[in-house]
Amino acid sequence: MPVIHIDGQEYEVEAGQNILQACLSLGLDLPYFCWHPAMGSIGACRQCAVVQYLNPEDNRGRIVMGCMTPVMDGAIFSLNGDKASEFRRTIVESLMLNHPHDCPVCAEGGECHLQDMTVMVGHRDRQYRGKKNTHRNQYLGPLIHHEMNRCITCYRCTRFYNDYAGGTDLAAMAAHDHTYFGRHEEGVLQSEFAGNLVEVCPTGVFTDKSLMKGYTRKWDLQSAPSVCTGCAVGCNTLPGERYGKLKRVHNRFNAEVNGYFLCDRGRFGAAFVNSEKSLEYPGLRGEDGRFNALDHHSALMHMVHACHAEEGKNKVAGIGSPRASVEANYLLRLLVGAENFAPGFSDREQPLIELALALQQDSPALIPDIQTIESADAILILGEDLTNTAPRIALALRQSVRNKAYELAAELRLEAWQDAAIRNLAQDQRSPLFIASVADSRLDDIAEDRVALAPDDIARLGFAVAKLIGGENISELEPELQARAQAIATALQNAQRPLIISGTGCGNAAVMQAAAQIAQALCQAHNRAMLALAVPEANSLGQAMLTGPGAQSLAQLSKRAAAGKLDTLIILENDLYRRGPKASIDALLANVANVIVLDTLDNATLSASSLALPAASFAESEGTLVSMEGRAQRYYPVFVPRQERRASWIWLLAVMKESEREEVSELHSFDDITRACASDIPALSGITGAAPDAHFRNAGLKIPRQTHRYSGRTAMRADVSVHEPKQPVDEESPLAFSMEGLNRSQPGSLLPFVWAPGWNSNQSLHKFQSEVGGHLKGGTAGARLLLPATGTSASTATQPDATLAPSAPQQPGQWQMVPRYKIFGSDELSVHSPAIAELVDPGFIEISSDDARALGVNDGEGLVLNKPDNASQGELLTIAVATLEVRLNDSIAVGCAGYSVGLAGTEDIIAADKLVLSKADNWKRHKPQIIGSDGGGSTGGDHV
Amino acid sequence: MSELIPALSEAEIAAIDAELSHVPVPAGAAIDALKIVQAHRGWISDESLNAIAKHLGMSAAELDGIATFYTLIFRRPVGEKVILLCNSVTCWMKGCDALQQTITEQLGIGMGETTTDNKYTLLPMTCLGACDKAPVMMVGDDLHEEITAQSLQALFSNAGSGGET
Amino acid sequence: MSLDRPLTRNVRADKSPTDMAAYEANGGYQGLRAAMGKLSPGDCLQIIKDSNLRGRGGAGFPTGMKWSFVPMENVSTGHKYLICNADEMEPGAFKDRLLLECDPHQLIEGMILSAYTIQADVAYIFIRAEYLLAADLLRQAIADCHAKGYLGKNILGSDFSLEMHVHPSAGRYICGEETALISALEGKRANPRAKPPFPQVSGLWGRPTIVNNVETLCNIHHIIERGADWFQSLGLTEDAGTKMYGVSGRVKNPGCWELPIGTPIREILENYAGGMEDGYKMRGFLPGGGSTDFLVEEHLDLAMDYDTIGKAGSRMGTGTMIILDDKTCPVGFVKNLVEFFAQESCGFCTPCRDGLPWSAQVLDDLERGRGRPEDLETLARQVSFIGAMGNTHCALAPGAMEPLASGLKYFRDDFERHISEGGCSFHTGGVS
Ligand SMILES: Cc1cc2nc3c(=O)[nH]c(=O)nc-3n(C[C@H](O)[C@H](O)[C@H](O)COP(=O)(O)O)c2cc1C
Ligand code: SF4
Numbered sequence A: 001m002p003v004i005h006i007d008g009q010e011y012e013v014e015a016g017q018n019i020l021q022a023c024l025s026l027g028l029d030l031p032y033f034c035w036h037p038a039m040g041s042i043g044a045c046r047q048c049a050v051v052q053y054l055n056p057e058d059n060r061g062r063i064v065m066g067c068m069t070p071v072m073d074g075a076i077f078s079l080n081g082d083k084a085s086e087f088r089r090t091i092v093e094s095l096m097l098n099h100p101h102d103c104p105v106c107a108e109g110g111e112c113h114l115q116d117m118t119v120m121v122g123h124r125d126r127q128y129r130g131k132k133n134t135h136r137n138q139y140l141g142p143l144i145h146h147e148m149n150r151c152i153t154c155y156r157c158t159r160f161y162n163d164y165a166g167g168t169d170l171a172a173m174a175a176h177d178h179t180y181f182g183r184h185e186e187g188v189l190q191s192e193f194a195g196n197l198v199e200v201c202p203t204g205v206f207t208d209k210s211l212m213k214g215y216t217r218k219w220d221l222q223s224a225p226s227v228c229t230g231c232a233v234g235c236n237t238l239p240g241e242r243y244g245k246l247k248r249v250h251n252r253f254n255a256e257v258n259g260y261f262l263c264d265r266g267r268f269g270a271a272f273v274n275s276e277k278s279l280e281y282p283g284l285r286g287e288d289g290r291f292n293a294l295d296h297h298s299a300l301m302h303m304v305h306a307c308h309a310e311e312g313k314n315k316v317a318g319i320g321s322p323r324a325s326v327e328a329n330y331l332l333r334l335l336v337g338a339e340n341f342a343p344g345f346s347d348r349e350q351p352l353i354e355l356a357l358a359l360q361q362d363s364p365a366l367i368p369d370i371q372t373i374e375s376a377d378a379i380l381i382l383g384e385d386l387t388n389t390a391p392r393i394a395l396a397l398r399q400s401v402r403n404k405a406y407e408l409a410a411e412l413r414l415e416a417w418q419d420a421a422i423r424n425l426a427q428d429q430r431s432p433l434f435i436a437s438v439a440d441s442r443l444d445d446i447a448e449d450r451v452a453l454a455p456d457d458i459a460r461l462g463f464a465v466a467k468l469i470g471g472e473n474i475s476e477l478e479p480e481l482q483a484r485a486q487a488i489a490t491a492l493q494n495a496q497r498p499l500i501i502s503g504t505g506c507g508n509a510a511v512m513q514a515a516a517q518i519a520q521a522l523c524q525a526h527n528r529a530m531l532a533l534a535v536p537e538a539n540s541l542g543q544a545m546l547t548g549p550g551a552q553s554l555a556q557l558s559k560r561a562a563a564g565k566l567d568t569l570i571i572l573e574n575d576l577y578r579r580g581p582k583a584s585i586d587a588l589l590a591n592v593a594n595v596i597v598l599d600t601l602d603n604a605t606l607s608a609s610s611l612a613l614p615a616a617s618f619a620e621s622e623g624t625l626v627s628m629e630g631r632a633q634r635y636y637p638v639f640v641p642r643q644e645r646r647a648s649w650i651w652l653l654a655v656m657k658e659s660e661r662e663e664v665s666e667l668h669s670f671d672d673i674t675r676a677c678a679s680d681i682p683a684l685s686g687i688t689g690a691a692p693d694a695h696f697r698n699a700g701l702k703i704p705r706q707t708h709r710y711s712g713r714t715a716m717r718a719d720v721s722v723h724e725p726k727q728p729v730d731e732e733s734p735l736a737f738s739m740e741g742l743n744r745s746q747p748g749s750l751l752p753f754v755w756a757p758g759w760n761s762n763q764s765l766h767k768f769q770s771e772v773g774g775h776l777k778g779g780t781a782g783a784r785l786l787l788p789a790t791g792t793s794a795s796t797a798t799q800p801d802a803t804l805a806p807s808a809p810q811q812p813g814q815w816q817m818v819p820r821y822k823i824f825g826s827d828e829l830s831v832h833s834p835a836i837a838e839l840v841d842p843g844f845i846e847i848s849s850d851d852a853r854a855l856g857v858n859d860g861e862g863l864v865l866n867k868p869d870n871a872s873q874g875e876l877l878t879i880a881v882a883t884l885e886v887r888l889n890d891s892i893a894v895g896c897a898g899y900s901v902g903l904a905g906t907e908d909i910i911a912a913d914k915l916v917l918s919k920a921d922n923w924k925r926h927k928p929q930i931i932g933s934d935g936g937g938s939t940g941g942d943h944v
Numbered sequence B: 001m002s003e004l005i006p007a008l009s010e011a012e013i014a015a016i017d018a019e020l021s022h023v024p025v026p027a028g029a030a031i032d033a034l035k036i037v038q039a040h041r042g043w044i045s046d047e048s049l050n051a052i053a054k055h056l057g058m059s060a061a062e063l064d065g066i067a068t069f070y071t072l073i074f075r076r077p078v079g080e081k082v083i084l085l086c087n088s089v090t091c092w093m094k095g096c097d098a099l100q101q102t103i104t105e106q107l108g109i110g111m112g113e114t115t116t117d118n119k120y121t122l123l124p125m126t127c128l129g130a131c132d133k134a135p136v137m138m139v140g141d142d143l144h145e146e147i148t149a150q151s152l153q154a155l156f157s158n159a160g161s162g163g164e165t
Numbered sequence C: 001m002s003l004d005r006p007l008t009r010n011v012r013a014d015k016s017p018t019d020m021a022a023y024e025a026n027g028g029y030q031g032l033r034a035a036m037g038k039l040s041p042g043d044c045l046q047i048i049k050d051s052n053l054r055g056r057g058g059a060g061f062p063t064g065m066k067w068s069f070v071p072m073e074n075v076s077t078g079h080k081y082l083i084c085n086a087d088e089m090e091p092g093a094f095k096d097r098l099l100l101e102c103d104p105h106q107l108i109e110g111m112i113l114s115a116y117t118i119q120a121d122v123a124y125i126f127i128r129a130e131y132l133l134a135a136d137l138l139r140q141a142i143a144d145c146h147a148k149g150y151l152g153k154n155i156l157g158s159d160f161s162l163e164m165h166v167h168p169s170a171g172r173y174i175c176g177e178e179t180a181l182i183s184a185l186e187g188k189r190a191n192p193r194a195k196p197p198f199p200q201v202s203g204l205w206g207r208p209t210i211v212n213n214v215e216t217l218c219n220i221h222h223i224i225e226r227g228a229d230w231f232q233s234l235g236l237t238e239d240a241g242t243k244m245y246g247v248s249g250r251v252k253n254p255g256c257w258e259l260p261i262g263t264p265i266r267e268i269l270e271n272y273a274g275g276m277e278d279g280y281k282m283r284g285f286l287p288g289g290g291s292t293d294f295l296v297e298e299h300l301d302l303a304m305d306y307d308t309i310g311k312a313g314s315r316m317g318t319g320t321m322i323i324l325d326d327k328t329c330p331v332g333f334v335k336n337l338v339e340f341f342a343q344e345s346c347g348f349c350t351p352c353r354d355g356l357p358w359s360a361q362v363l364d365d366l367e368r369g370r371g372r373p374e375d376l377e378t379l380a381r382q383v384s385f386i387g388a389m390g391n392t393h394c395a396l397a398p399g400a401m402e403p404l405a406s407g408l409k410y411f412r413d414d415f416e417r418h419i420s421e422g423g424c425s426f427h428t429g430g431v432s
């Protein structure tokens, strides 16, 4: 390791770093702005200046930028000498020439990197007498507020937005001290990752619009380590609360999962916990069909009664939820018995998710975390629209394709942090990414080749690639597909770290099997291959692990219910109306006398229940979720649930205790349940490793959820009493609802917020990392449950010897329904966040313009989707499934029509259904949406 | 975008496509394309910007970032001829401030303004590379050297007066 | 005459352009014909190295050495580029315009040989927007060269091919900085790039690229034709060749002349520029354009070459001098320049983007009688903050500080008087 000298001290530092990284990693405070650990150096702000001396005799030295200067053995620097300090002070003074003195009314105040750096360099008295430049702000949509006057021109925003995240609608405009960062016209920022601007901007130019409504300073936020429930990626988050409301979500660094960035569903979607639809009291449906509020004890007793199994006959069943914790699902399964427990997937999804698990359990390939995904040097995506189903992975893939650039850079001996130089060198040369999907995707711009195919054809292409890699013949395939398969196979074989990604997203098992076969074939060819399979929800994989294959399906339960074999059905955090056609869910619920629903927000299933129990949201409870890579992760209550809300596991444990069930006699705490689950369910045996148990103490102390500057604890309730009540005690975790305790060096899963002396902003994170940008000092959060299978023998799940011959041509006049996911809208809960709700469109159907012409419809008109009635044998009898707005999309695969999953009006459409389309009469075109978030009294631009 | 006034004419597209053959990626011709359209229309309207961006397969924001960087791409309408009055050091020593005053009196426009008859827009310009002939200015495509109050008089004698921003 | 004034031998008194016929009639493209087939790229490089030609764009970097950094092996995939920097936007500079407008073929012949030497297959002439005539002449000349087989595939039957394009800029002084120029040529915002990597290995579109000034490139074919010794013999001092010198300001005969490098300043001022206009006295001058330090009376007998001017505390820069006379306010003079640079800052790095307007604001206060005694200290602070290479991302800002730094040194009285007398007592720009 090179040794460098800083202010007369010798330090051993990591080779390949720059001086700024080295200083920060050594714990030395060197100010900076434009450099970002995930985005590297460009040398724009000149804030990280140090003095470098040529040799020990050199006593003048010259100023160099820390972030642009590689560490070299024997190099001599001064960080604290007058020359360097004076220069850095003048930089801040210069940045402040045009910066408004509006900290008191700035949403960034108190966590502003510019404030921190200003204090750090010691700039105080202003000498500039000129006027400040001012800019006009823009309306950027419901998520992000724009205040350009605060800009210090560090270029971090466009570097993140464009270079890192592939956005195209934000740019640096004009020049010199008029440089402006914005859109070419006002409007909603189009990137799904725009929210990261809030954290990337070192000052208050881009701030969280939701936070500004009912604003709270960072130091007054109570926060706890959490996990995003938006999808199966499992990004680590830091939700912040005040006055019982979730105020905002920041990124919680996890080197292996989300690094520094979240998607906007995760950041802004969590606000559903504040929804007016949230349930606060248990409700019992009365004679009149209306719900009457109950206290929690009476509710519990009602449930105990309903669950009481009558002698011999077990007539209680439970439906779990892929969005509920492992622990709650485990308890429900325990309560009703494994044979009466359905995981709560839709009938279509269930085999797919079970398959996704089996394929990964059996695969000799590496199941990569996101950091590993970023190391891939050739990628094939089969059928998954990652930007909408696993957004953070799409962001990672944008980094993977840069590996080609890093290879070129290595030839010129450029370190990876030389960001601008490497981009200039590589220009648009990328590592190969191939996409076979049902239609266009947001990653197309970085793809070497993309093809739109019907799901079965995607699978055929995949099988062909696998065969080619295995040295087999693929002559049955159409020549065009053969050529594609050949190109893909060659690129994957030539790669050091090929990655195959697929998932449940196109609703087709063969597609995933094809992906697994390719990975397997690559492994046999001695390539280090990776296989990633996306699943839909935060705990989909955990749920499949809990039940194992062959669990009860909704259809099976429905049958039992129809046969009068169910009295009581307990539904855990699951709106069944999103899992199947309305008619069948109606029938299921109608056939059961007691429908008991535990959930957070009101929904159709809850409305159809006989007893509704308010379940605490992820932000008010603890639990374990298993992400798509098989990582078990723990989330903790950020705040104490309101009123009679309880974590589902508490409700369920209480019911079993009241029922004096033997199995739970030894279970008292949350940790007990986790441990019981781990010992009962082999696939989940690792979940106890997700985080330390409640006994963990950090140097003898609990970990505080409140910063030590947390203020107003008495004032907050002064309208009630001037006496501050005792803070709630958290017996279930090592975290405290308090300012007392120690937030330093604890395991990564227990990081409640980042703050360090002098570092109030999120940039303080490096004080918690082993080296800047590296793993957390306390280790990376989460326990991996999926380890690559040893041996390369073909697994049974992968096996079906697929035919490459085209399947029988589709019936003319029928379209195959292919799912089109939307990051804003397809997910059940995030749409209840007011900011996200503004971005959700009404349901739609995508068809090509040729098909539209044939059907006689235009963009924006309506189409009726009809299911051919099999009973009527070829007659024109059909059943209308939906009526949706038409969107023209010429990238859609021939014979396919895309439907917006989860959006209003698409509930009854099932992936792969073949439907008949016809023009809707009397269709009312949806009016262009008026965005209301800035209506009236805003400081933004002059729009509606 | 009006259908009557296409955002890019065939001539413009042909000229842009000719430039595309000199660069490895279409976005590489961004500045040439802006200049071509400006040569035809005098300035770059939002419609033109969007159309050029689309033609080059880049985003309007990115192209606007480029258009607004360069001084000689006009994102607002200008008169038929743009007067670029050099105000750099030699011309300054030789009286460009006084000449500006004269132009303002003659044409009724200050810096950044356009005459009401839309003939001229007056803009300040950095050194025009003709310092031996200072003071200088360009009017449209023509360089005028060693300008004096008299030569200005002659040059703009039949120009109307009155201005507008 | 033609031998010791190679660059301007085709320049006519009326400044009318030399076309292909006239150029060839005067021996044009003979150097190219002679070299192709006879000299290898390595031979050419050696001649240029031996000639001691230094770049005429301002920094005076040895051209042969710059070229030698271009990788010659294992670069079969992809292009290599030669770029002629014809941006000439430095205040006070007007030498390249003369070469471009009077003898475009000289540049093109030089560029073909330069491209041959580094084995570039595409060449661009990046020319400032306002040089419309020059751009037209160059386009015509390129077309004529294609017709003659001097450009295009297999030039003069050799296996060397070269395409050449004229790229007119869209304005902005920073485009003259070679890496900013590359950004501009790529159709991007003209932000300069950090070095390393140098353009010679990663330049235009990430490929090996050489950027040279117009005047530098105009020398090439003469050197290759007549040899390094001949070129060395042209200079009066250590430096080799001739140089385009220019003078602007209150002199009797402002203009631009090709003279042996190392010609004494006084000779240029008196013999060629005709001395000061009547009624004006010289107080100082910027020897090489707006980003060079003031020199004064005492420096008049120095030889105008890179090292001598460097030792005197300034830079030869472009070799085009700007004269400060006694009726012009030195503070206003410096203010004009600093405002120019502030406005032309690309906006990338802090000291330049925000520091230059700050300096300009202080100078404006001085001019308007709002100066305060501590302002001179602020200006001095600005000079050390912005003025050192390495403090900023590129050389624009340090260049911008040169007239201010030296102005504070030589004309301190004037600065102080602006404060004590509450403003400016000059009437700069009065029509003579
Ligand atoms: C701000 C700035 C502007 C410049 N402008 C020009 C210019 O207009 N023309 C030029 O030839 N060189 C200019 N240069 C110098 C170039 O960066 C580069 O050094 C030169 O083109 C190299 O050519 P040479 O080696 O032939 O001198 C400028 C440099 C800076 C820092
Ligand atoms: S010194 Fe900095 S801001 Fe100024 S032109 Fe150079 S890079 Fe741009």
Ligand code: FES
Pocket (backbone or CB within 6 Å): A020, A031, A032, A033, A034, A035, A042, A043, A044, A045, A046, A047, A048, A049, A065, A066, A067, A068
């Ligand atoms: S952090 Fe190093 S220059 Fe900005």
